Amino acid sequence: MTAMAAAARRWRVARISARYEVSQPGRVTGVAVQLALQIFLMWCLWRALYAVSPTNSGLSEAQALAYAVLGVLYTRLRGPDRSIAEDTVAQHVREGRISYWFLRPLEPRHYHRLRAIGDQAYGFAWAVGGYLVCLLVGLVQKPVSATALWVFLVSLLLGQVVLYHLLAITDVATFWLVDNTGVIGIIAFAQSLFAGAIAPLWFFPGWFQTLSSWLPFQSSFHIPVSIYVGRIPAGSAARDLVVQLLWCLLLSLVLRWLWGRAGRRVIVQGG
Amino acid sequence: MNNPAIEARGLKKVFTPAIRQPGFKGTVRSLIAPEHAEIVAVADVSFTVAEGELIALLGPNGAGKSTTIKILSGILTPTAGEVRIAGRIPYQDRIANAHNIGAVFGQRTQLWWDLPARESFAVLRDIFKTSLADHARRLDELDGLLELSSFWDRSPRHMSLGQRVRADLAAALLHDPPIVFLDEPTIGMDAVVKEQVREFLRFQVAERGRTIVLTTHDMSEVSRLAERVVLINHGRVVYDGGLVELQQDYGSGWQIRVVVDDDAALRDVPGFLAKEGAALVFGGDDPGEQRRLVRLLTELDVVRNLEVRSDDLEDIMATVYQRRAVPVAR
Ligand SMILES: Nc1ncnc2c1ncn2[C@@H]1O[C@H](COP(=O)(O)OP(=O)(O)O)[C@@H](O)[C@H]1O
Ligand SMILES: [Mg+2]
Numbered sequence: 001m002t003a004m005a006a007a008a009r010r011w012r013v014a015r016i017s018a019r020y021e022v023s024q025p026g027r028v029t030g031v032a033v034q035l036a037l038q039i040f041l042m043w044c045l046w047r048a049l050y051a052v053s054p055t056n057s058g059l060s061e062a063q064a065l066a067y068a069v070l071g072v073l074y075t076r077l078r079g080p081d082r083s084i085a086e087d088t089v090a091q092h093v094r095e096g097r098i099s100y101w102f103l104r105p106l107e108p109r110h111y112h113r114l115r116a117i118g119d120q121a122y123g124f125a126w127a128v129g130g131y132l133v134c135l136l137v138g139l140v141q142k143p144v145s146a147t148a149l150w151v152f153l154v155s156l157l158l159g160q161v162v163l164y165h166l167l168a169i170t171d172v173a174t175f176w177l178v179d180n181t182g183v184i185g186i187i188a189f190a191q192s193l194f195a196g197a198i199a200p201l202w203f204f205p206g207w208f209q210t211l212s213s214w215l216p217f218q219s220s221f222h223i224p225v226s227i228y229v230g231r232i233p234a235g236s237a238a239r240d241l242v243v244q245l246l247w248c249l250l251l252s253l254v255l256r257w258l259w260g261r262a263g264r265r266v267i268v269q270g271g
Numbered sequence: 272m273n274n275p276a277i278e279a280r281g282l283k284k285v286f287t288p289a290i291r292q293p294g295f296k297g298t299v300r301s302l303i304a305p306e307h308a309e310i311v312a313v314a315d316v317s318f319t320v321a322e323g324e325l326i327a328l329l330g331p332n333g334a335g336k337s338t339t340i341k342i343l344s345g346i347l348t349p350t351a352g353e354v355r356i357a358g359r360i361p362y363q364d365r366i367a368n369a370h371n372i373g374a375v376f377g378q379r380t381q382l383w384w385d386l387p388a389r390e391s392f393a394v395l396r397d398i399f400k401t402s403l404a405d406h407a408r409r410l411d412e413l414d415g416l417l418e419l420s421s422f423w424d425r426s427p428r429h430m431s432l433g434q435r436v437r438a439d440l441a442a443a444l445l446h447d448p449p450i451v452f453l454d455e456p457t458i459g460m461d462a463v464v465k466e467q468v469r470e471f472l473r474f475q476v477a478e479r480g481r482t483i484v485l486t487t488h489d490m491s492e493v494s495r496l497a498e499r500v501v502l503i504n505h506g507r508v509v510y511d512g513g514l515v516e517l518q519q520d521y522g523s524g525w526q527i528r529v530v531v532d533d534d535a536a537l538r539d540v541p542g543f544l545a546k547e548g549a550a551l552v553f554g555g556d557d558p559g560e561q562r563r564l565v566r567l568l569t570e571l572d573v574v575r576n577l578e579v580r581s582d583d584l585e586d587i588m589a590t591v592y593q594r595r596a597v598p599v600a601r
Contacts, residue, residue, distance in 0.1 A: 009397035016394065020385045085385040100381035102346045105369040106398050267348050267362060269286060270341065 013111070014118025017087070021080040021122075031076075035130055038072045043139050057202040063229040064200060066140045070228070071197040073127040073134075074221045077163060079119025090174035090184065098266060109259040116168050120160065144230035151234040151241075155224035158244035163220040165251035166191060172255065175262040196222035202231060216251060219244040274358050276450050276482035277320040277343060282352035283506075284313040284338050312338040313349070314506035322449070325476045325483040327497035331592060335506040336486045337376075340452050343484065344374050356450060370399065373443035377455035380427050380439050388423040388430070388438045392445060399446040406445065413441040416471050433464035440471065450482045451475070457489060465489070469496055490584035504592050515558075521587045525561040527553045529568055530576040540564065550576070 021027050046068045050061040059067065082088050089112070092098040101108040134140040143149040170187055177183050192198050194217035201212055201222045212218050223240045226232040232240060287307040291297055300306075313335040320326050328336050341347040343354055345361030345368050354361055361368045375381075382391040396406040414420050417437040427435050436456060443451060453472075457465045469492060475481045487493060493500060493514065500517060502510040510517060528550045531537060542553040542564055553564055561579075568574055 009400065012397050013394055016383055016386065019390070023385075085383065087384060095379060096376065097379050097381065099341065099346050099376060099379075100374075102365065103344060103369055103372065103374055104395075104398050105366045105400070107366070111398075267346065269288065270338070270347055 010114055013114045014121070016115060017080045017082050017085070017119045018122040020082070020085045020087075027080075031126070035072065035076060035126070039069050039130070039134065039139065042068045042072050055203065057200065059200060059202050059229070059231055062141045063231055064202075066229045067196070067200040067202075067225050067231075069134055069139050070131065070225050071200070071221065073130045074195065074197045074225075075192060076126045076130070077120055077123040077160075078167060079116075079123040082119070088174070089171045090177070093175055102266060108263065112168065112171070116164060116171070120164055120167070124160070141229065143228055145234065148227060148230055148234040151237050152224055152228045155227050155237065155241055155244060158241065158248060159220045159224045161248045162216060162244060162251060165248070165255050166216060166220060169251065169255050169258060172258045172262050175265055191217050191220075194218060195220050196225065202226075216247045219247045274322075274355075275319040276322045276324070276357055277318075277484065278353075278355040279319070279339070279343065280317045280353045282313050282316040282339065282342055282354065283311070283350045284335070284342060284347060285350045286310040286312055311506055313342070316352075316503060316506065316508055318501050318508060318511055320482055320484060322482055323476060323480040324499065325472065325485065325497055327493045327500045328484055328486045328503065329493065329500055329588065330486075330503040334503045336503060337454050338506075339503070340374075340376075340454050340484065340486065344372055344452050345369075370446060371448055372450045372452060373446065373448040374452040375436070375439050375443050375454065375456045377436075377453075377458045378432075380435055381442055382427045382435075382438055384428050385426050387426055388419070388441075391427075391438075392423075392442060395442055395445055401446055405447075409445055409447060410441070413444060416474060417441055417467065433460050436460060436468065437464070440468065444475070449480070451484070453483065453485045455486055455488065457487060457492065465492065472496060490588070494584055502588070502591055510591055517591070518584070518587055519556065519558065521590045522556075524554055524556040525558065526580045527561070527564060527568070528576075528578040528580075529553070529574060531571070532573040532575065540567070550578075 021031070043065060046065050047061075049055075050064065055064075057064070083091065086095070089098075092101070098108075101111060104111070131140065135142065143152060170184070170191070173187075174184060189198075194201075194212050194215050196218060201209055201218060204212070212222075223232065223237075223244060227234060227237050227240070287309055289301055290306040290308050291301045316335070316339055318326075328339065330336050338347065342349050343356065343361065345356070345365050348362045356368055357371045359368050359371070361372070382388055383394065386394070392406075392410060396403075401409075410419075414423075417440065419437060419441055422430055422434045423438065425434075427438065430438065440453075440456065443453075457468050460468070472483060472485070473496065476483055485496065498514060499512065500510065500514050501508060502517075527542075528547070529537075530550050534546070534551055537543065537551055540553070542555045542560055544552045544554050546552070555561065565577075565579060568577055
């Protein structure tokens with residue numbers, strides 16, 4: 001009973017950003033239209049590319065199309081745009097409203113985590129919906145095998161955890177980067193690029209793929225989606241799953257450390 | 272006697288912001304060997320506030336009022352000194368302390384910008400783990416005092432400033448904190464809402480027994496709400512005591528100008544200073560004497576015109592800031 005009540009309380013905090021969006025039907029429609037348009041254009045683009053030139057990416061046309069379309073859905077995992085509601089960490093720090101976070105019987109980092117999980121879950125629901133539609137109309141192929149599906153699901157879960165930490169780290173970093181929205185934009189772009197969401201990483205030159213393999217971003221998308229389309233065979237994905245797991249651990253340590261510093265910055269330097 | 276609600280002893284806060292030189296070189300240098308400025312926001316502040324007392328924390332811009340409030344509410348750790356809020360050290364025991372305090376930092380809302388205020392209240396209820404029944408009862412009372420229901424289905428984005436501040440006051444009090452910090456809550460509001468907020472604060476102190484620390488630049492607000500004021504300047508307490516005593520000690524006194532048909536009898540009344548044109552001018556320092564004179568004059572038939580002038584609180588403040596370089600012991 002009390003556990004239920006506690007869960008209900010967390011749920012109502014977690015859903016705040018989603019409420020911003022669903023309470024404005026215009027925004028929901030806008031997001032849906034934009035997503036559909038992006039998916040369609042991406043699909044057209046990769047169809048056209050495969051029509052003109054053969055590639056040595058190791059991806060068949062169907063694989064590349066699925067990868068690219070899912071990449072568009074991946075961008076939705078960031079959740080609703082909070083900046084419209086003046087509710088990003090950077091905005092709270094800049095306006096001095098972050099003080100209120102320190103006056104509640106809920107640690108700022110726990111509050112932030114609840115909100116971030118809520119945002120991501122909401123984005124995930126959109127991505128799943130979009131995926132099912134794409135599957136139905138044939139823009140995305142089915143998983144190559146039952147094994148691939150299961151390994152993919154595990155990898156997807158790990159990828160979500162990695163993504164959560166990446167987004168949270170970027171968010172907390174804005175305690176220091178407050179006056180630099182440009183930097184935040186560049187980081188967001190780099191995240192998507194190295195994750196493979198802008199174009200499948202298999203098409204990039206070798207040095208780029210090497211660089212990317214040393215970064216955490218591809219764990220959030222490239223690895224699971226490659227397992228899904230069969231470019232990474234499910235049987236030999238163990239190493240990739242371990243890499244994802246390691247990133248989960250490492251990034252959670254980084255996030256902890258950053259929150260410690262951010263908290264100290266507020267209580268010592270006043271935000 | 273009970274423990275005081277608020278106890279601040281020897282508070283000091285030094286900020287050390289990094290100095291960033293302009294340009295690329297400056298950015299690089301600030302990364303390699305950052306330079307820090309030293310800003311003493313609060314130099315030495317001590318005072319106590321009893322349970323159920325409202326004090327006004329006053330001082331010119333940059334005096335250190337907001338910094339003091341942030342230390343008292345546990346957001347900032349002091350560089351030196353000690354604070355107890357209802358017996359707890361606020362910046363060490365933040366979670367437990369949260370239930371004891373509420374705060375409004377003027378013009379900065381803690382409500383979620385695009386949620387209807389009532390939903391923000393519900394989120395705060397969940398964060399503070401208030402029971403549904405308590406929440407409903409408190410919200411009902413706050414609605415009665417602040418007339419929230421006419422606009423609480425709106426989001427702060429679509430509220431007027433006055434509505435937003437009222438919603439924020441409600442948000443700060445929903446968890447029923449015995450101690451409330453208000454940093455310029457009424458700044459920029461129109462007179463009607465200001466009066467409503469004053470009435471609200473009076474009620475919270477008189478009927479609910481809350482302890483309130485209020486900073487404001489509105490001296491009429493101070494004179495109507497606070498019996499005791501703490502003045503700080505350059506991070507130090509320069510006056511701590513009654514408002515009436517402050518006016519007595521630092522005011523240049525009272526003055527009465529009166530025009531009468533026949534002034535012969537009045538020239539012997541104590542306090543007479545001079546005759547200026549048709550008017551007799553009286554003055555002095557003792558407010559009791561002033562009251563006696565006003566009573567006397569209003570009973571006379573010969574009075575044609577009567578002007579009573581006391582010092583503006585603002586003038587008094589200015590005098591205090593100038594004269595008091597050293598803090599007072601209380
Ligand atoms: N976070 C901060 N970093 C650096 N300096 C600060 C910070 N906060 C306040 N100050 C400085 O400390 C002094 C006192 O500020 P404050 O407490 O806001 O004064 P008041 O509220 O009385 O106007 C000011 O000179 C202000 O510029
Ligand atoms: Mg201030």
